[in-house]
Amino acid sequence: MYVSRLSRQIPARALSTSVQLHTLSAAALPKAERISAEWKGTSATGGTTKNFIGGEWMDSKTTEWIDVVDPSTQTLLTRVPQTTGEEFAQAVDAASQAFKTWSQTSVLKRQRFVLNLQQLIRDNADAIANSIVLEQGKTIADAHGDLLRGLQVVETSIGITSTLIGEKMEVSKDMDTVVRKVPLGVCASIAPFNFPAMIPLWTIPMAAVTGNTLILKPSERDPGAAMMIAELCQRAGLPPGVLNVVHGGVNTVNSICDHPDIKAISFVGGDKAGKHIYERGTRNGKRVQANLGAKNHAVIMPDANKNLALNSIIGAAFGAAGQRCMALSVAILVGEAQSWLPDLIERAQKLKVNGGFEEGTDLGPLISPAAKQRVVGLISSAEEEGGKILLDGRNISVPAYPDGNFVGPTIIEASTTMKCYKEEIFGPALVVIQAPSLDDAIDIINENKYGNGTAIFTQSGATARKFENSVNIGQIGINVPIPVPLPMFSWSGNKASFLGDIGYYGKR
Numbered sequence: 271m272y273v274s275r276l277s278r279q280i281p282a283r284a285l286s287t288s289v290q291l292h293t294l295s296a297a298a299l300p301k302a303e304r305i306s307a308e309w310k311g312t313s314a315t316g317g318t319t320k321n322f323i324g325g326e327w328m329d330s331k332t333t334e335w336i337d338v339v340d341p342s343t344q345t346l347l348t349r350v351p352q353t354t355g356e357e358f359a360q361a362v363d364a365a366s367q368a369f370k371t372w373s374q375t376s377v378l379k380r381q382r383f384v385l386n387l388q389q390l391i392r393d394n395a396d397a398i399a400n401s402i403v404l405e406q407g408k409t410i411a412d413a414h415g416d417l418l419r420g421l422q423v424v425e426t427s428i429g430i431t432s433t434l435i436g437e438k439m440e441v442s443k444d445m446d447t448v449v450r451k452v453p454l455g456v457c458a459s460i461a462p463f464n465f466p467a468m469i470p471l472w473t474i475p476m477a478a479v480t481g482n483t484l485i486l487k488p489s490e491r492d493p494g495a496a497m498m499i500a501e502l503c504q505r506a507g508l509p510p511g512v513l514n515v516v517h518g519g520v521n522t523v524n525s526i527c528d529h530p531d532i533k534a535i536s537f538v539g540g541d542k543a544g545k546h547i548y549e550r551g552t553r554n555g556k557r558v559q560a561n562l563g564a565k566n567h568a569v570i571m572p573d574a575n576k577n578l579a580l581n582s583i584i585g586a587a588f589g590a591a592g593q594r595c596m597a598l599s600v601a602i603l604v605g606e607a608q609s610w611l612p613d614l615i616e617r618a619q620k621l622k623v624n625g626g627f628e629e630g631t632d633l634g635p636l637i638s639p640a641a642k643q644r645v646v647g648l649i650s651s652a653e654e655e656g657g658k659i660l661l662d663g664r665n666i667s668v669p670a671y672p673d674g675n676f677v678g679p680t681i682i683e684a685s686t687t688m689k690c691y692k693e694e695i696f697g698p699a700l701v702v703i704q705a706p707s708l709d710d711a712i713d714i715i716n717e718n719k720y721g722n723g724t725a726i727f728t729q730s731g732a733t734a735r736k737f738e739n740s741v742n743i744g745q746i747g748i749n750v751p752i753p754v755p756l757p758m759f760s761w762s763g764n765k766a767s768f769l770g771d772i773g774y775y776g777k778r
Contacts, residue, residue: 274515277490292345292673294404297627301400302347308397311497311515313348314404319493319517321357322500324364324511332359336519339488341407341635342625342674348405350490352518358525361514365456365483366531368511373453373481377431380479386506387475388424391417394502400493401591402466403626406730407635407675410626412590413467417495419754420471423775426757427475433777436479444765453481454557455533458526459498460547462539463489464593464696464728469538470496472774473505479514480651486515487522491637500543527551536774537561538595541766548769559770561763563694564722566597568751569737570713572606574727578749580610582727584617586751587700591633591639595660595767596723596745596752600691600701602711608704611683615661618700624665625671635675642675645697649680649691652701657684663698686714694720709734725751745766 294302302314310327311320318335320327329352338348353361372380391398395417402413435651437449459473470486477484488496493515500515516522523543526532527550528667537547544560551558568586570579586598603611621632636642644665662677680699684691691701705711715724725747726737734748744764747753755761760776 272298289382292340292343294345294628296341297625297671298340298342298404301737302404305397305401305498308730309498310501312494314401314494316346317348319348319350319497321351321353321361321517322497322513322515323357323361324368324514325504329536330354330517332357334518335597336517338405338493339415340404341637342671348490348494350493350517355521355525356527358516358522359624361485361516362456362529362531364511364682365485365514368509369453369455369483371480372509372512375478375481377434377741379756381428381430383507384424384427384430384475386504387508388421390502391421391424391471391499392496392505398467398498401494401498402492403634405494405641406463406466407637408626408632409634410751413626413680415470418469419465420468422727423471423757424475426775427479431477446721450594451480455482456531456535457482457536458485458532459487460523460526460535460537460539461488463488463491464539464590466492466495467499470499472515472538473536474499476775478503478508483512484514485526486513486514487517487526488526490517490519493517505704517748522552523547527556528554530554532556532770534558535560536707539750544769557770557772558769559772559774561595561722561761561774562769563720564597564763564766564767565600565691565694565718565720566596566598566723566725567600567602567711567715567718568598568724569602569604569705569708569715569726569728570607570610571604571708571726571728571733573729573732573733574607575729575749576610578614579727580614580617582725582749582751583614584621586725588618588621588633588698591636591677592645592698593637593696595694596754598725598751599695599699600703602703602705602714604705604708604711611660611702614702615681618661618681621679623668623676623678625668625674628670632668635671635677636677636697637674637675642677645677645699648693648695648697649677649682649699652682652684652688652690655684655688655690657682657688657690660702668760669751681735681751686717708737712740719766722763722767723747725749725753
């Protein structure tokens, strides 16, 4: 499709001293205390995250816990269980039992649930956004955007009364053929850390309104938003067992892939995990959709609106600290547009890096020290391979948050043979490539293995049409930097960015 506008695990109670010594900022602490006081399944002040099974908030009996810390200060927020095998089996059983009645519930009653849910999400948007800032590190504006994109799926799912209509034809005098759309069964959703509200909301409403039940495994790095959404589902009238939330890492993922009662899996995340889940899940007879890595290119033509193009690239490359699969991570400057590079650097330099709750912040920290180390390593590899680091954010200082996982906006002049181009950096780093012509730019994009999204900036309708028809990418923006489809359309990433045959949300 196109859019146009012309973890680490530790034994129980073995908390590290370094984690305990840190404290939240004055802006963050009251928000964390309120989350802990008002929500049942999560904590933001050092308590434990619970399993949600059969409509009950359950303390895990595990001996393996995962620390969730504030990326700006390394303050312990909550401890997430590695859900035990017995607890996981209990969750699947609850979903299986609930399916027997929920699948027979009228579509109007299921629709009523999502009508209630969308209003509850709106009423509690600030609390969910605060949890995202605390656990994931996004700015408060980006956190609200995360939730809003999920809310749009909830609102679209309200139209299920139209999309579930079947087909009927009288094929002879005494015979009709009828096609009915029926629920599949127990489904599972495995969510990533970078959109802790949006991705659970890609699956919860769609599974529920179609009469399915769901096992949700949020990221063990930031499960708070998902736990709050699960509580809102309960308040909205979702019966016990229709939604169950479990936690953990590889063990829980493998349990999802292997359990015979789970019929389908939806995954969003990286290449390694996605390929593993797709192969293991399909081998066990499950329907699997897996969104993987990306390397999204923006082509800047010499006739583009310069101000629009540069501002769009800055926002799409560095927003959310570059931790999104639709981030613009490569800018291809065509012909005379190569002279705009100093202006691009100047605008990136003006971005404010700070804690997510601080006023005027443009980008916050990366999710973890390990993520920062990986991003810094990929930036450094450009120097080693002959590239030029034109704007270097590796050693940025954020005085108010000296322990934060911060990397500042970085711009690298590189070639397509370099590691920083070939691999998804997943940080605030923009690779710049120069191309003599539009044809050369299209060749660069088509030769890249990924196919999530791309964009072109031009004022020529003919140029835009040629780009749209020639580029082999699933989602195309014309003067739109991040061409993510609204949920009445299907997600359509392709090539190495997607495995499966059914897109997320939309008509398919």
